[in-house]
Amino acid sequence: MSKPIVVGVDGSTSAEHAVRWAAKQAAGRHVPLRLVHACMVIEAYTPVTLPVSVSEALAQQGREWLREAALLAKEAAPEVDLSTHLRSGPAAQRLIEESESAGLVVLGSRGLGGFTGLVIGSVAVALSTHGHCPIVVVRGEEDRAEKPVVVGVDGSATSEAAVAFAFEEASRLGVPLVALHAWSDLSLYMKFSLPPYGLTWTEAQDEQRRILDEGLAGWREKYRDVEVRLVVTADRPAHSLLEAARDAQLVVVGSRGRGGLKGMLLGSTSQALLHHAPCAVAVIRPHS
Structure with a gap:
């Protein structure tokens, strides 16, 4: 930049x-x-x-x-x-x-x-x-210089922009990057539980982790100096990211994720973090 x-x-x-x-x-x-x-x-x-x-x-x-x-x-x-x-x-x-x-x-x-x-x-x-x-x-006054950067990943266009920003920040700061994907969509689980998948809830969770890992492969190749920690939770994105923010210096999210309603310019997850996160919050728009 x-x-x-x-x-x-x-x-x-x-x-x-x-x-x-x-x-x-x-x-x-x-x-x-x-x-x-x-x-x-x-x-x-x-x-x-x-x-x-x-x-x-x-x-x-x-x-x-x-x-x-x-x-x-x-x-x-x-x-x-x-x-x-x-x-x-x-x-x-x-x-x-x-x-x-x-x-x-x-x-x-x-x-x-x-x-x-x-x-x-x-x-x-x-x-x-x-x-x-x-x-x-x-947000907050505590010195968190050595703590990781956390990024919310959901596969949306704004999420991809957030991932790019987060990798660059983690690389520049010399800290780990926590890539968090939270899914609690029952319809998504039902999709994985039917043929040809036929997965249990635990297996579906592992499948989500595999998809997350593959989705970040290109970024990991570009930023080989960044230690990446993958976190997949069967929970609401806002709750999971707020939990992860407790031990982070920066949380990066897209302005509106995959679940955002048409016409909403700021998603519920980014709003929750802006209101309640204990650390700095970066909000990335698609054109940022």
């Missing part, structure tokens, strides 16, 4: 974690880091003349947040090449625009605008749904 990494800045603790994570990523990939803050003013009229306009006050605050974020980024990765950008308008819209020329957009799980009780921000959901490049939502 030669395109810059963009990180959304809003002064929140969550955004600070995202800045540190993104700075290390940018330094490791040898790409620029763009710190972006977007502020929007809803015009209001008053007979009282204010000494400083609301828009200028918000801009000043934005510049201060960007300055603080730059210090955090340099602290996390002194060698990183960074720039700060103050933009006007809705944060989600501006970051979606940024994603058109970015290699990665990084966000905190919930910004200053989040409501108490919400564990994922609206900007993160918007970017995961409409972004033009991979989106990473940084």
Whole structure:
């Protein structure tokens, strides 16, 4: 990846974690880091003349947040090449625009605008749904640098893109890759239990593992340095991936998997991970 990494800045603790994570990523990939803050003013009229306009006050605050974020980024990765950008308008819209020329957009799980009780921000959901490049939502504060990358595999187009991203990350980070395929589809089991297969549940599970292994053969050949661990579970994908995330530094999923309903731009599995994963989550769209 030669395109810059963009990180959304809003002064929140969550955004600070995202800045540190993104700075290390940018330094490791040898790409620029763009710190972006977007502020929007809803015009209001008053007979009282204010000494400083609301828009200028918000801009000043934005510049201060960007300055603080730059210090955090340099602290996390002194060698990183960074720039700060103050933009006007809705944060989600501006970051979606940024994603058109970015290699990665990084966000905190919930910004200053989040409501108490919400564990994922609206900007993160918007970017995961409409972004033009991979989106990473940084969750948790624990240092997980030595832990593996986990990727959800289900054979869909977005899953294939997620696998490509996950292998590249595992190779660059020098950590194992856990390729997880979860299946709990009774109709799929019934298919395997009928001729010409005639398999038991355990045999069907083994067959799923074989299919997963064969599906990753090309990637394993390309990334021979990556230790690959195959995991097949007869469970819901979201539950299995959340369990695997407990011992991971990054979970990679497609924006919508094989089971997604037509018209849904963000699948239930990716939404569950964005809301509940204990580590960073990368959401990959088909064109990412």
